[in-house]
Amino acid sequence: MNIYVSNLSFNTSDVELNELFARFGSVSSAKVIMDRETGRSRGFGFVEMASDEEGKDAMLGLNNKEVEGRAMSVSIAKEREERSGGNSYSNNRNSGGGGNRRW
16 A cells, blocks of 8 residues: 655654565565755655554554644545646747747
8 A cells, every 4th residue: 555644754764664664564666756856855755564453553653643733634646647748838830929020
């Protein structure tokens, strides 16, 4: 079971995240997401538990648990949506907004 953990302290490490969840069962992986530019924690991460039952126990036991002054939010991770790579506007030049037209 893949679990999304948010509102983490910026000091929480992968090892600490793993230790929090290991109390509820076997942790396959635990990763705090880091900012590419600054190298600092972004305040959220992902934990993969070996079984759904252990994952559900961990979610019940850790959701809203305060760690370093912050109440963690723990939920089932959703599949990542495909990104279009652009803005939400149409790539059609005739869709309005002027584009590169010359009058």
